[in-house]
Amino acid sequence: MTDATTKETFSFQTEVGQLLDIVAGSLYSNREIFLRELVSNASDACDKLRYETLTNPSLADNTDQFSVSLEIDKKAKTLSVSDNGIGMSHDDLLETLGTIARSGTGAFLESLKDGEKGGLGLIGQFGVGFYSAFMVADNVEVLTRKAGEENSWQWSSDGKGQFTIEPGDRGECGTTVVLHLKKDAKEFLEEARVRHIIKTYSDHISFPVMLGTETLNSASAIWTRAPKDVTKEQHTEFYHHTSHAFDTPWLVLHNRVEGAVSHISLLYIPSTAPFDLYDAERKSHVKLYVNRVFISENTKGLIPTYLRFLRGVVDSEDLSLNVSREMLQSDPKLAKIKTALSKKVIGALKKKAKNAPQEYEDFWQNFGSVLKEGLIEDPSLRDRLLEICLFSSTLNGELTGLSGYVERCKDGQDAIYYMIGEDAKKIAHSPHLEGFRAKGVEVLLLSDHVDEFWLQHITEFEGKTFKSVTRGATDLDKINSDEKADDNKDDADSPALNDLIAAIKLELGEVVKDVRPSKRLTDSPVCLIADDGDMDVNLQRLLKQHGQLTENMPRVLELNPDHKIVRKLAERAKGDGAATDSLLKDAAHLLLDQARIADGEAPADPAEFVRRLSAIMDSAL
Numbered sequence: 001m002t003d004a005t006t007k008e009t010f011s012f013q014t015e016v017g018q019l020l021d022i023v024a025g026s027l028y029s030n031r032e033i034f035l036r037e038l039v040s041n042a043s044d045a046c047d048k049l050r051y052e053t054l055t056n057p058s059l060a061d062n063t064d065q066f067s068v069s070l071e072i073d074k075k076a077k078t079l080s081v082s083d084n085g086i087g088m089s090h091d092d093l094l095e096t097l098g099t100i101a102r103s104g105t106g107a108f109l110e111s112l113k114d115g116e117k118g119g120l121g122l123i124g125q126f127g128v129g130f131y132s133a134f135m136v137a138d139n140v141e142v143l144t145r146k147a148g149e150e151n152s153w154q155w156s157s158d159g160k161g162q163f164t165i166e167p168g169d170r171g172e173c174g175t176t177v178v179l180h181l182k183k184d185a186k187e188f189l190e191e192a193r194v195r196h197i198i199k200t201y202s203d204h205i206s207f208p209v210m211l212g213t214e215t216l217n218s219a220s221a222i223w224t225r226a227p228k229d230v231t232k233e234q235h236t237e238f239y240h241h242t243s244h245a246f247d248t249p250w251l252v253l254h255n256r257v258e259g260a261v262s263h264i265s266l267l268y269i270p271s272t273a274p275f276d277l278y279d280a281e282r283k284s285h286v287k288l289y290v291n292r293v294f295i296s297e298n299t300k301g302l303i304p305t306y307l308r309f310l311r312g313v314v315d316s317e318d319l320s321l322n323v324s325r326e327m328l329q330s331d332p333k334l335a336k337i338k339t340a341l342s343k344k345v346i347g348a349l350k351k352k353a354k355n356a357p358q359e360y361e362d363f364w365q366n367f368g369s370v371l372k373e374g375l376i377e378d379p380s381l382r383d384r385l386l387e388i389c390l391f392s393s394t395l396n397g398e399l400t401g402l403s404g405y406v407e408r409c410k411d412g413q414d415a416i417y418y419m420i421g422e423d424a425k426k427i428a429h430s431p432h433l434e435g436f437r438a439k440g441v442e443v444l445l446l447s448d449h450v451d452e453f454w455l456q457h458i459t460e461f462e463g464k465t466f467k468s469v470t471r472g473a474t475d476l477d478k479i480n481s482d483e484k485a486d487d488n489k490d491d492a493d494s495p496a497l498n499d500l501i502a503a504i505k506l507e508l509g510e511v512v513k514d515v516r517p518s519k520r521l522t523d524s525p526v527c528l529i530a531d532d533g534d535m536d537v538n539l540q541r542l543l544k545q546h547g548q549l550t551e552n553m554p555r556v557l558e559l560n561p562d563h564k565i566v567r568k569l570a571e572r573a574k575g576d577g578a579a580t581d582s583l584l585k586d587a588a589h590l591l592l593d594q595a596r597i598a599d600g601e602a603p604a605d606p607a608e609f610v611r612r613l614s615a616i617m618d619s620a621l
């Protein structure tokens with residue numbers, strides 16, 4: 001229990017200290033955003049209490065008359081922001097106004113450390129929440145009382161490392177933030193200035209923002225307005241408020257659906273990837289409202305996880321207000337909304353991909369790998385998703401869609417060829433691609449984790465099957481090439497080569513599944529592939545990384561019959577001496593290791609590798 005009569009002193013968490021140093025010690029061109037932040041918090045507090053009163057009506061002092069009030073005291077040189085929202089308990093104060101709770105702030109601080117200048121420019125846009133008050137105030141007081149509690153509290157700080165909490169005196173629940181303005185911040189005592197700031201940044205707030213008896217904002221939820229009545233700037237401000245974002249939305253989707261489950265959606269796709277995009281929880285960030293009443297920030301079942309980059313709100317009159325958040329999540333109506341939203345978003349993306357391909361690529365760089373999760377998660381929309389997926393390819397290094405790929409297929413090509421690896425740049429140089437390049441056959445280069453997994457579920461697109469170039473035999477000779485590549489690999493099964501293959505098989509034994517002449521190589525002597533029906537090479541690598549596979553499965557070693565080394569070795573393997581030829585034996589291992597190295601792996605036994613390499617060099621010199 002806290003002693004309700006004394007004043008306690010606390011220190012800010014280290015990160016807050018750092019943040020406050022930056023906030024207080026710098027000059028901003030747009031420090032007026034402190035007001036946006038405080039009004040935004042006041043509005044959040046009203047939203048929270050309104051939700052609580054759904055199940056506990058006794059909590060509200062003045063039912064449904066939520067508002068935010070500004071007060072200017074020119075004499076005392078204070079500006080205050082009050083709300084009759086949820087308020088804060090002693091513990092809430094300690095937890096929220098002494099630490100940094102908001103995700104992303106840590107990363108933001110990091111970025112400040114790295115590029116001092118760039119970061120400082122960002123601060124105004126980023127909004128450091130409550131602490132931005134210290135940009136304009138040398139002292140901040142917070143008088144607050146939590147709904148349903150007896151005690152009220154006064155929090156106070158000069159923003160220099162410490163804050164105090166003592167018992168306060170407040171009749172109704174809610175919070176008042178009093179700013180003792182700095183000498184150089186007196187402009188915020190001017191009504192006209194304050195009015196202008198609210199119009200600019202906080203017009204979208206759905207509760208009235210009052211200055212005396214005057215309402216400064218439109219005070220209607222922005223999503224309920226007609227789409228044509230909302231300006232770009234208003235969207236950006238609302239997006240910042242609702243998403244804690246600081247970029248301009250890449251796309252705005254504002255829709256009203258009337259029907260079985262009526263709903264309004266105002267969705268934003270960010271132009272930069274949010275910090276938590278790859279968090280394990282894969283949370284949705286679209287706020288759910290039921291008939292204008294805020295329900296929840298991260299409603300499960302509203303937005304599919306593969307669209308978790310979406311921000312904004314969904315409001316439906318057809319969902320029930322009188323059930324818990326948990327029960328709402330399993331309401332079949334919510335599932336209907338989810339499907340409708342998914343289709344809307346995918347449709348909008350398709351349009352964008354068609355009409356503004358360059359912009360669509362920006363989107364794809366940010367969120368493509370997340371969107372591809374939908375290929376696995378949502379079989380019902382799989383085909384629509386495939387249509388809007390982009391991939392790197394061997395064709396001039398640009399991104400391509402699958403339809404484009406299919407259009408460029410050569411005569412006789414019935415597969416969509418792909419290669420998966422960890423790094424698109426590295427796989428672009430892989431020996432596996434040589435034969436395809438020589439024939440002008442395009443190969444998709446896939447390097448997202450998720451690629452390996454959706455390809456387990458999807459086998460074809462527009463009648464062409466997906467085929468990995470690192471697994472199974474190639475059918476390259478069926479494809480009519482338009483570049484006159486040398487198709488004279490007819491000596492592929494010459495007797496000499498067969499002798500060499502036999503010698504290598506004998507020497508390598510179980511380590512390889514087979515040794516075969518290759519049709520996919522032009523410049524490199526060897527490569528390793530997974531046999532038809534075996535697990536593909538990259539999947540094995542992935543599973544090994546995650547400890548789910550201890551040993552690679554033996555792979556097939558392919559030899560390039562036209563390669564100088566292979567020809568010479570084949571010459572040497574003729575006749576009976578092969579079995580005892582130590583150079584041939586060393587060469588067998590070295591070829592295998594070469595293939596491994598080309599795949600980005602290490603030689604099986606580095607010491608032996610070095611010994612063999614030295615032996616061969618020695619005999620060559």
Ligand code: ADP
Pocket residue numbers: 037041042045083085086087088096097101102128129130131174175244
């Ligand atoms: P954010 O709004 O992103 O959570 P802030 O720094 O703006 O971050 O605010 C920190 C926290 O302080 C809020 O999440 C909220 O819990 C609490 N808070 C701030 N202002 C108020 C208020 N007027 N009423 C109730 N709680 C508030």
Ligand code: MG
Pocket residue numbers: 037040041129130
């Ligand atoms: Mg805030």
